[in-house]
Amino acid sequence: MNSSAVSPGRAGLLLLLTGQMLPLIDTSITNVALDSITHSLDASATQLELIVALYGVSFAVCLAMGSKLGDNYGRRRLFMWGVALFGLASLLCGMANSIGGLLAARTLQGAGAALIVPQILTTLHVTLKGSAHARAISLYGGIGGIAFIVGQMGGGWLVSADIAGLGWRNAFFINVPICLLVLAFSPRYVPETRREAHSAIDWQGTFSLALILCCLLFPMALGPELHWPWTLQLLLVAVLPLLVWMRASALRKQQRGEQPLLPPRLLKLTSIRFGMAIALLFFSAWSGFMFCMALTMQAGLGMAPWQSGNSFIALGVAYFLSALYAPKLIARFSMGRILLIGLVVQIAGLLLLIATFGHFGAHTSSLAMVPSTALIGYGQALIVNSFYRIGMRDISASDAGAGSAILSTLQQATLGLGPAILGSLFLTLAQRGGGTYPQALIDFLAVEVAMMLLLGAMALRLRHHLNIRPVATAS
Structure with a gap:
């Protein structure tokens, strides 16, 4: 049972969604700033991997704990603790004078994000009903595309503008005033909720x-x-x-x-196991793709941070539009079929990007990548939309919280490990190819295509369990 709570209203919803955007924006901002960090702190490519990966791993490890702490001590309270920790860690990131200090601050930042995110969706579920709940969840689902665009464009501009000579540090400092605003208004507009029964932490x-x-x-x-x-x-x-x-x-x-933390009886379920496969093959590929593309854009093609950020606007816009249109597809098709549609579109985008780099090489421009990145973004949103719905298919209502925690933890863990594992592969390919990033990226993208094909083959093998046919014929 949850304690009763009033609706957050528009102001409360805005504060919650702003809190949700902070960790999402920070991921894309960091990718844009990687090359500048290399020159400022004399960071190696491996250390750049860790800047991205440690954030994701810390996020994953603390995620379930953050959810339980919110249940026990109040979700608004934990939301505010998370925002405060995230803001402090952002300040420390911007002040870091060594790569070790930056890595430590990024780890702390991931822990702050893990306290923020679980409170938002639970608060929306507990406090909103009917059409207000549906609208809030739609905004929650589509915010990723907006955050991606804001992070890429805003981060690229902040780094390139070099305000006060701070360069990449502004990409982290910008979080601090936003966190302070959220902290100032949350006590008034965000309702407090908690479970009446204590949630034990593993x-x-x-x-x-x-x-x-x-x-x-x-x-x-x-x-x-x-x-x-x-x-x-x-x-x-x-x-x-x-x-x-x-x-x-x-x-x-x-x-x-x-x-x-990870109940063995749930790990035996086919839907959870397939959700694990989606996490391992897709989310690791996604974060690895963004890391390697950022390196190629700036270190390989010599783009300025703002140019690198603008290269992914089409991806973010397509992702947002796909997320908004997804409910109409869900009304017509099963989630298994939507997953396959997403994979087909994603693979088409990756192949087109391979062809683009194969044709233009080191002269590839942001404009040349628009068609391929738009396809990739559209497909990504469909796959992400399928992830939780397919993963939760065999989960009973009483186990919904535990099942969601498993999938969320796996998602964040693979997002964290992707840059380390696939980034190492990319850098190895670049070294063997004489240090040419465009050719290494082509080879790397071929690996990503293979990963998506493997996931598609698994989906086809499980087509009966995933009900890959129009919903209308099933009813």
Whole structure:
């Protein structure tokens, strides 16, 4: 049971959606600023991977904990704690004088994002009903495209404008006044809600997940540069026993009637397992794509940050329009078919982008990429829309919270690991190709096409379970 609460109203909804945009905008802003950070802090390509990856991994590890803390201590309170932590971490990012300081601040920033995000959707579900709820959820779903555009354009402009000689630091400092405004008005306009029953936090599961992700992240990011020393190999080997330990602990908690971080009984469900496949193949490819494209645009093609940011406007606009149009598709087709449509459009966009770079090479312009990036953005939104709906297909109403937490954690974990794993692959391809980013990107995009084809093959194999046919014929 949740405590009763009043509607947040327009002002409260605006504050919640602003809070949601902060972590989303920051991801795209950071990608635009990578090349400037390289020159300012003398960062290596591997360290750039970690700037993106540590944020995502910290986000994933703390996400379920943030949700439970909101249930127990009040969602508005945790929302404000998260905004305050995010603002402080943004300030520390902008003030960082070393790459180590920036990496530490980015980790803290991910933890702040993990406190913010779970409170928003739960507050909307608890406080809004009927058409107001439907409108709010539509805005919540479409905000990703808006945040992407704002982050790319605004971040590129902030870095290029070099206001007060601060360069890339402004991309982080801009968060601070926004956080202060949200903190100032949230007590008045955002209603407080909490669960009446206490939600137990699986601290051991959270710690195990953190160890597993770190044992994957650091070897994959640092291994190629350090030529795979035995210490990094040992960390990779440690992943298997850590997984066994985490599963054994989860089984014991489940048998005692407790709620582990990743309940084994839910991990057996076909829909959850396929959701895991979508996370591993799509979300890691998505974050890896954005990281490698940002490097290619600036370090490979010599674009200024504002030019690099503008190169993805078509992707963001197409994503937003696709997210808005998705409900009409959902009314006509099953989620499995929508997933396949998204994959086909995404693959077409990737192949067109390969052809674009193959034709123009180092002279590829932002305008030349518009058709391909628009297709990629449109397909991405359909896949993301399918992710939770397909993943939650076999989940009972009583397990909805746990199932959603599993999928959210997997999504953020793979978004964090994508730049480390696929970024390392991209940099290896660039080194073997004599340091030519455009050719390395072509080879990298071919790998991404293969990943999408594999996901499509899995969807076709499960077509009966996913009900890949028009809904009208099924009823």
